[in-house]
Amino acid sequence: MSALGELRHIRGSTRGSPRKRDNRAALVFLLPWFGGLFFITLGPVVASLVLGFTDYNLIQPPEFNGVDNFTRVLSDERLHQALRVTFTYVVVSVPVQLACALGLAMLLDRGMRGMAFYRSAFYLPSLLGSSVAIAVLWRQIFGADGLVNRLLAVVGIEGRGWISDPGTALSTLIVLNVWTFGAPMIIFLAGLRQIPVMYYEAAATDGASRWTQFWRITLPLLSPIIFFNLVLQIIHAFQSFTQAFVVSGGTGGPSDSTLFYTLYLYQRGFNSFDMGYASALAWLLLMIIAAFTAVNFWAAKYWVFYDD
């Protein structure tokens, strides 16, 4: 059904459609966006691309150095470490976070007593955002004297500084990320709310079990939102910066175990005055993310259902 729907959608625009194109209306609706693109976004974006081919220390004028920045990528061991960290993070944290967010959203969507309370409680940690207090707060949980270790001590296990051990630091950051699943959860909730009740009523009259309802109604109708969360969380995870920055004090430590791509890029650009290389790295990241996103959009044809 979904594949068909998508097919219909794609053909609609390529086949000599009887409908007239809405170019004029589109221009009106997109006017602010075009304005933003050309006046605000495009210049700096192109500038960063140009800077990617220069040696630029922020203080003196940039000097073109051809593709030096890009060949340097091949032998940059810390970059390779950053790529390893980032890929691990994306591959593990995105599915886990989305599953948690969807599960809780479903749970909280049922007209349960105290639902508003739980929703707020689960969302509250996400409100902390990147507040400066956050590093201190996480240490209260995962630090050497933190909550986790005190709970472990009860059962007789000796803990460690989870955030500051290179063996566990990245896993801890992944847990922290799951902790703040609030954003996708809210989006799921909003999506669930948009599914017309009549579908469920009709299904219930037909005697469909809850499980069947989930597979036949919820998942297909929620698929655009799941897709949205997936695409954005992947983009977001690739650019993950703040948590690692705050928790490691900007170093990506211990021992580069939380050296996220953007954190490394930031270090090159702002700490080492190496903005040309940082710009090249940024464009490399853009290409990686774009490739992932393109695959995502391609795969979406097979599982995302649009009613248009």
Add this chain to the structure above:
Amino acid sequence: MTDLKPVRAAAKHLGLMLLAFVMLYPVLWMVVSSLRPNNEIFRRPGLVLSSLHTQNYGQGWDALASPFGHYLLNSAIVVLGCIIGNLVSCSMAAYAFARLDFTGKRVWFAIMLGTIMLPIHVIIVPQYILFSQLDWINTFLPLIAPKLLATDAFFVFLMVQFIRGLPRELDEAARIDGCGHGRIFWQIILPLMKPALATTVIFTFIWTWNDFFSQLIYLTDPDMYTVPVALRSFVDSTVNTSWGAMFAMSVVSLVPVFLAFLLGQRYLVKGIATTGIK
């Protein structure tokens, strides 16, 4: 069978309560620490308070160049501007991408998504130069104007997905009744995407309220500082930091976002499910 139901419900609540406690632990710790004297905060683990050190709130409020309320107000202005900007501009762009058929749509859409794939750290320097040419440094314009111009592709994409989830028949019907795109957008699509709009409001609020990097860069004059910039200027890792005061102001600055969230989530619940469209 019937006897088991309350037990199961109780177990479920117990589980959720436990989870809620763990989730909330950092927040609780922050509140407790905001009521402790500075030198006790890191020497005492746990949540038990020996006394109420409420002075932190007064000290924190007056610790910086202006009373903390000044920074709250600045943040509120920025947040309000960003919310209006995102609501108006992103919903318009989203309608075009979701419902209109225009030349190069896929390319434009790809470009839109592409704009959020570049890390801000390499954009910020050229953007700073651009805004300083416009003489916008130390105004809220570098923070608000981009939102008015739909540069937040996250929300455009979010709304596109929501609109595409709405039944096409609704606007087809309106079109047959002779409605133009303006009216379809205004009278049919917008009311139906309230959950998406509420989501946009909530997230714009939270993210703008917490956004540190661009506010730090564009607001160099302390009179213009916003909450996150002000909060960070309490901290210096090489000397004593007024942690108590800093936590106190963190708690204070958490209140508006939390209220916004509570208000916003009421609109989240009012989706199609309750507006009676079946």
Add this chain to the structure above:
Amino acid sequence: MRRLGAILLATALTAGLAACGGESDAGQELSDKPVTLRFTWWGSDARHQRTQQVIDLFQKEHPNITVKGEFKEWNGYWESLATTVAANDAPDIIQMDELYLASYAERGALLDLGTAAKHLKTADFDANALDTGKVDRKQYALPVGLAAYSIVVNADLLAQYGVPLPDDSAWTWDDLKRIGGEISKASGGKVTGVQSWGFNDAGGLNIWARQAGASLYDEKGNVTIPPAVLANYWTYLADMAKTGVAPPPSVTVERASAGLDQSGTATNASVFGTWWNTQLTSLTAASGKKLQLLKLPGEATAKSPGAYYKPSMFWSISSRSKHPAEAAVFVDFLANNEAAANVLLTDRGVPANNKIRTAITPKLAETDKAAVAYLDTLKVGAAPRVTPNGASNIEAILKRHTEEVLFGRATPEQAAAAFIKELQAEIDGA
């Protein structure tokens, strides 16, 4: 529309490209028209308040000059400074750190204060102190305060475990390890003898190198520390962690990244810790115990004195300031005015200005007096070369390699070779 975007881009870029404008003239007469200066610094709320008071004092003396203070926290400070300098929009007066001095000065972002001698007096500073602010023999920065590396000992805990206070005029690194071990044993591991270092600054490494008759950099700014000296340094640190003299690595790393208030010294979890002497007051406030300053071990047997005066920070003026003369007058006020010094006291370190230091000493708290006394009685060698252009990242590099060793991911010898190679590459790349 496309073309407009391109034009905007072009202007934006060329504005950036043209960043290196002509040198301003700091020797001119003061203007009597209204002048606004921007002054930026990093620090905590206490510093912001004191600095604002000094600004108010200055504005009273110079009614036509308005000084706008821009306070930031350390990380944000450097992001913001780099961005504003890149956009030709730097503040006039810049609080500068030793790590970044050469990076900004050699690239032409700072004013040669020698050209401002008419308005900015430096007569009350030691030549040695002034030298720390020179790059290529030009005075790009004026040292604000001085500090020296020290061992902070918790005398109360020492008494609690019945360990006598070591004689710091003769003690060695082995003594520190041995005494630390006794404490760890006596406390059953609850309190560790020594708080490991090598994470947040390069002070310990500098001293270690100097005691071995070497130095981290040579005059030209190349890395010259012999790998063996470096390997010994890490062997020592790793030994302490392994034998329980210092906490386990993960605890050490956690405390180090958490800042002063959460350190082992501040939370009474370690008895000996290496700190800058000026941090004694903060540490005492946090720990609530009696803390004392000791000289570093190994000085008596060292090939050359390891100790040196490190400038806590500097005053610099942007080379693109539109009002260099007025900016110089303001820096002069910060550096030489007694009323200003009475407000600032030791907030930015023990004043490097001798006259000011003498003037404020009676007004200091006990711990600050102890810090001044420590500085006065210390036998120091010439200060090491300013951190070379490109090496401003040294602390992060040092931290990472220290972690590699402590967590057993590299031997001290491997780490030494890797550290030297990486640091040199950063310098060469700049």
